Amino acid sequence: MALNRSTTATIAVERMPGKIALEEATGSPHFVAHGTHPPTPMIIGSKDGLPPYNTPFLEDIDDRLNNVEKRLQSMDQSGIGYAIVSLTCPGVEGIFDPKEAVELARKTNDSLYELYVKPHPTRFGFFCSVPMQDPEAAVKELERSVKELGAKGALINGFTNLDINDVSKVQYLDDPKCEPLWQKLNDLNVPLYLHPRIPPLNQQRMYENMPNLSQAAYGFGIETAGHALRIMCSGVFDRYPAVQLILGHCAEALPFLAHRIDHRMAIGIRGNNGPYKKSIMYYLQNNVYATLAGVRRESTMRNTIDELGESRTLFSVDYPYESNEDAADWFDGMQMNENTRRAIGYENAQRLFKL
Amino acid sequence: MALNRSTTATIAVERMPGKIALEEATGSPHFVAHGTHPPTPMIIGSKDGLPPYNTPFLEDIDDRLNNVEKRLQSMDQSGIGYAIVSLTCPGVEGIFDPKEAVELARKTNDSLYELYVKPHPTRFGFFCSVPMQDPEAAVKELERSVKELGAKGALINGFTNLDINDVSKVQYLDDPKCEPLWQKLNDLNVPLYLHPRIPPLNQQRMYENMPNLSQAAYGFGIETAGHALRIMCSGVFDRYPAVQLILGHCAEALPFLAHRIDHRMAIGIRGNNGPYKKSIMYYLQNNVYATLAGVRRESTMRNTIDELGESRTLFSVDYPYESNEDAADWFDGMQMNENTRRAIGYENAQRLFKL
């Protein structure tokens, strides 16, 4: 400790190596995955797929989605030892034609394996895409990806588009047609990462004229929380108590809200909100993992740990939409005992994915 | 401390007297305020105004909305010294005809004054209703209520209906037509309580078949958070930096999410999400008060205090939709220093409302 420092405004951060991140997006060699396919406006009033990001950010994105070396270099700088990559959103969920969805999912899964996992088995795993436009095919692709390619689980970007003529016609994972997916996740004993996706146009009224708010700033997190609630209320976790759902962004505010949701649901007529038997709080504590992707706020993290438990909180980044270096500075730099830092930084993930 | 107790499963709570609650709903003698007027289904698939509550709960509601003696008795049992009452939701906001809205707002404000405040000036204050279907009239009614009836501010139940033939045609408070309201709140130096309201039918897709989820369990909190974000992004708090917005339910998860909202908005093109100059975090800390109405969860409260500050967190209940006694047990019973318990229990409210 020096009594006098001339540089007064910086704090050095000691890097913790070996972190594991699991909400890390890539592109696909086979189609432009960060828009629907074919492209349709995803935000009220916008023409392109992505919201109007400022130009410096945009220019970088495509390169960073696909440049494996740059990604590894950034991981090295950030003390991230291992990343579970997945196709960026909306990904396969935004493919209107079911047959194309099936084919592009398969091809993309093969590519993620070939480009990331096979050459760098100690640095990368992947979550496979599953074409829920055709649930039967999705289930087969899940099995193939896990057993033949070593996929660590599946990642689904919110709702699945069903009709190019009606972009509001979508499918959520509590649809009975999706039951085989939950069965297969249970049988293979791998988790599902439910990743956000911009809500359908007809649901964006709350964020008219606020294109960033509709997507990552707010709207797509709320959409994901609602989707998770639909899944819980449908009784999926009663039928498959071992299945695990991963949610990013500290479980999309569900830790903050769960107690109130349960309390107000209890006022209703029994069974009126779905056949679920337990409670939202119970499912959060038994069937959900929360990642820190996109979160760099200690109080938010504390609320998440309070409600799910330290063992169900996992480090992640959301590269390249977030900076590995910034996430690492925040995580490595915060005042925290090292047992918890290791648990959240990589031990919980090692246990969950048997790494 | 007894080394042996036979009753092992109860903890006595010492009541803290003098608490102030400010999200406390009443009915109106002039119309049925807990539905739209005229009544329309407010939840997909339901015929009546209210969600299908279980029957014991429902039977009690109308009595408790209007029975002043019962309310006072419950407040006495709960150590609530003073309550700021307001018309239940959707209230005046759900009146389709502007002229009726103006008239019923005026009559209801007079009634709340006559029934609650005038006979019990040391026990009750009220927030007035303002008919935003006619902003000019709303502003006059706000002034009248504050100056002549001593209203502590206004309470608005979310969006305002504009058209009985199109229940999706609604108005939010960032609409330029609402500017005079903000100007008047500023001039009168009274706050606005933005209370939840069930989202319009066309926005309820996320909660299809889950009627309780669409309203108090989840949907109407999310709707309110979105509404508050619209208000902030429109620059209202830059134009009127002294105006204060009160949000219930621990500010509807905004404490949990604010850092992320700001961070992702910063990725956008400047000005693309509205003309606001500061940040969501800044407005939460300078223009927003959070009440504990409907919240009985310490971790949620801690996150709220962390992000807004102890001085901007206020006790409340949401009677009769919540139990005064349960809220008091939780608040009085939690382990907390008495300085903070007093601050949140009543001192912050005394300062805000000059009581």
Add this chain to the structure above:
Amino acid sequence: MALNRSTTATIAVERMPGKIALEEATGSPHFVAHGTHPPTPMIIGSKDGLPPYNTPFLEDIDDRLNNVEKRLQSMDQSGIGYAIVSLTCPGVEGIFDPKEAVELARKTNDSLYELYVKPHPTRFGFFCSVPMQDPEAAVKELERSVKELGAKGALINGFTNLDINDVSKVQYLDDPKCEPLWQKLNDLNVPLYLHPRIPPLNQQRMYENMPNLSQAAYGFGIETAGHALRIMCSGVFDRYPAVQLILGHCAEALPFLAHRIDHRMAIGIRGNNGPYKKSIMYYLQNNVYATLAGVRRESTMRNTIDELGESRTLFSVDYPYESNEDAADWFDGMQMNENTRRAIGYENAQRLFKL
């Protein structure tokens, strides 16, 4: 949730069964262990061994120290499935004659086994006493107790008296004579519970005229923290990195203070405070477990979890000096996710003691 409750001042607590407690005191059939042996005043100004407790409390203590059935009954009421018992303080540490200490330690260890563990193997384990007046004999007794009687580790009540003519002549566990103890704990892979003991008379000046303050209220916790710091600074945990030290009462304020201790020690000349290589913070996180014995305060527990980690925090009571029922009400009743409640309630102890 009832909107109206007539009993307004109690909160029901749902018992969590299967808790494990490990600071649970018994007497010995062979000598009066809650005083020195022979008895000497342990508190300035007092004649008897125990501080002047109020009479109702005192009358109960001897019975509760020795009545196995009453203890089991109380455990049943409190959801405590398993307790690791040990001889009350000062125990063997307060025996002046080394030969007596050796004999009474052995006899007492046999008795604890016979009275508690053998008849109730699924309800009780025990920590053995070790006569550090004769370190060689202590080490043999530790080995015998662990290998033949299944002791879960050793419990030492602070300093050991060495001389009946000079009660200030004491031995702490960083004394080089104690090295064989640490070696044996390492070899047997069992932990040491360092339990408080009233400081020697000549160290009680701070609490003159405040007999309760000198013992459990304050003085003996501070004495224990100082003792733990001596152990850490002597480099024991560098020589035996796997050895684990258990401290009650949330590690006697060390979580609160550790950062400051390390920071100020770093100002000193290297090596001037002992040959230790790491830091107090490091040892807390790698070599110390904290129990909740005697603590029923959530903020204190949170600080402990923050600094040691959830995995190193363990439920305990300190029966019969504390009430099992009160501890269980507090622990079972606090708002906490069930994963953490189970971890602290019993899973961490199951892992530490291989139960």
Add this chain to the structure above:
Amino acid sequence: MALNRSTTATIAVERMPGKIALEEATGSPHFVAHGTHPPTPMIIGSKDGLPPYNTPFLEDIDDRLNNVEKRLQSMDQSGIGYAIVSLTCPGVEGIFDPKEAVELARKTNDSLYELYVKPHPTRFGFFCSVPMQDPEAAVKELERSVKELGAKGALINGFTNLDINDVSKVQYLDDPKCEPLWQKLNDLNVPLYLHPRIPPLNQQRMYENMPNLSQAAYGFGIETAGHALRIMCSGVFDRYPAVQLILGHCAEALPFLAHRIDHRMAIGIRGNNGPYKKSIMYYLQNNVYATLAGVRRESTMRNTIDELGESRTLFSVDYPYESNEDAADWFDGMQMNENTRRAIGYENAQRLFKL
């Protein structure tokens, strides 16, 4: 947010200006105050006054204790707008001869006024020294300093030495001879800062061979907490309920321990620990302020805020024994809402000292 940063290990801190610090030590032009007077060894085994600090630290200390310009420069770099300075420890409390103590206290108070306050009234205030070797004179000096020199209160460094031939003969502030001091503090309505001091030699047994542990690392904090407990138990705060005691280092672990102290004191015979009427917890919440001097640990600060309240927690540094820049980096850089940062950073102090 850059997606790629080459400097990966630093976080910039935005300085909050206007902070107030109040445990800021100076020397005296009239005697060497960081030792006893005349000098005696203050640590077992050491010859000099100060513990064996490493040499770089020591060389700086005397300069920094007395160099006003350097202090101001450091305050400017750290965003500290105002500092309440006081004589370093042991200060006047370590002067053996009462007459000398009276004279040196008066001269030093005049000097602090002349050197700090008079030339820099918007940057410095001071706490006066009071020679408790002669309580009557001490009370007169307190009055003079407050009324004529504008002292903000008194600062006392722990116990007062009474006898050069017996350095263990000391006086604590609960001694009935000190009653006039409490009366005068009450009448003048100024607080008392109880600052640590190395325990008397005969009390240092716990830290033999660990000279830094005996002083700022641990021993002198524990000594101060014990002293504060003696004051509380003597009933001073019942006799003078408005008097305020300031403790540094987050109130020396009392927030962590208070609940347990009260609980165990309640087991004793009534009145057996002093005539106090309330509880330690009550006095902490009503009569104690905690400063962050010497603390740079968020969890410790949170426990302090939890138990005393945000309104009773104050920023401070302990310059020059701590670095202003480091304290400011920690305080300004931590994730905290700005209302609380301002309250703790300066608003609470402004209110307490009527600045």
